[in-house]
């Protein structure tokens with residue numbers, strides 16, 4: 784069976800969370816290149832991060848689930864100040880306080896070094912580090 788990558792990650796924690804979610808939905812899936820990335824994060828650009836692969840015949844099902852997870856994540860994000868859902872997790876080099884690490888981060892890709900990431904509300908401009916309590920599982924809202 785040919786294995787096809789459907790998504791990639793820059794760290795093994797996110798990769799394993801998504802692996803577990805897909806497996807819980809009955810998808811056969813594995814991670815590739817995990818070892819390389821974990822040992823040396825700077826190499827993750829070169830190998831394209833940690834790839835989550837699924838059998839060719841489960842690609843479309845996996846893609847549907849991935850987009851559902853993504854939507855779910857978006858609705859779960861809520862600005863604590865104005866309660867807008869127009870919130871994204873963005874890099875914020877200005878807050879890293881170190882122009883050198885910003886430049887090195889730019890050269891090696893944003894995940895090579897600690898560029899600060901924050902949740903930014905595009906409606907009121909409020910920025911926050913911590914997520915509000917996550918909503919429960921994927922299909923519970925119906």
Ligand SMILES: [Zn+2]
Pocket residue numbers: 862863864865866867904905906907908909
């Ligand atoms: Zn807001």
